[in-house]
Amino acid sequence: MTPPEGPDTTAVAAARADGAHAGPRHVAVIMDGNGRWAQSRGRPRLFGHHAGARRVREIVEACPELGVKYLTIFAFSTENWKRTQSEVAGLMSLFRRYITKEARTLVENGIRVRFIGDRLRLDRKLQELMDELEAVTAGNDLVHLTVALNYGGRDEVARATRRLAQDVAAGRLDPETVNEETLPRYLDTHVLPDPDLVIRTSGEARISNFLLWQSAYSEYEFVDTLWPDFSAEIFAGIIKGFCGRERRFGAVREQTNV
Ligand code: FPP
Secondary structure (H helix, E strand, O other), X not given: OOOOOOOOHHHHHHHHHOOOOOOOOXXXXXXXXXXXXXXXXXXXXXXXXXXXXXXXXXHHHHHHHHOOOXXXXXXXXXXXXXXXXXXXXXXXXXXXXXXXXXXXXXXXXXXXXXXXXXXXXXXXXXXXXXXXXXXXXXXXXOEEEEEEEEEOHHHHHHHHHHHHHHHHHOOOOXXXXXXXXXXXXXXXXXXXXXXXXXXEXXXXXXXOOOOOOOXXXXXXXXXXXXXXXXXXXXXXXXXXXXXXXXXXXXXXXXXXXX
16 A cells, blocks of 8 residues: 655654754744635635645644644734735634634644734634634643734834833833843743744745744745645655754854754
């Protein structure tokens, strides 16, 4: 019997055994190209978003074998409100349905879900579903899935700075002690490690306001594949490529012990 197609995990293990450094613990993904994927098929853009949502499950399920403990996906940006009212409404409805439909599988598969972004602008029902999903998956630890929804890196830094300033004004924080480690404690991602690898699909080489602070030393991978075509095999291939990269974090080779 032909085994079912799955990610090329043996290749990843081999790359690690070759003496290359470990794979990425935290991968962040800008899921781009849903609209073009649909339009090239003569279908409405929402058709592409639905196909994209199906890919999310496949990629989350591939994470444990690939050694990816944290996966962060960009689902809706603070700029995406500029799209037509019908596309925005369709996406919001998709998020509500996705959470309702996938909650049980996520709980059973050991996935812990968190949301980042400014959720106050989202409709109340969606906010409730997000809160519930975070609560029911809070005991899970196999994969930490973070969904960026109404997220913008600048907005996140601005909101963090506002809270930091409030703490200074209230006398809870001494401004003289503020350093590089202070601000991340106020970011939405404060419980997450920084991403090791950021992937963007669809051939665009931009970061579009995603994890601006956190990705200062991330590796980037831009692939031409449109998100609805982004398979676990492609994901595994990128992870394998990452294992061969040398990350120096500003130091020279001898200092990094790669
Ligand atoms: C970018 O493609 C994609 C989005 C703005 C939405 C991403 C949403 C999903 C993949 C849906 C599922 C997500 C979850 C969490 C269930 P685009 O519309 O900008 O494509 P284009 O550049 O081809 O127009």
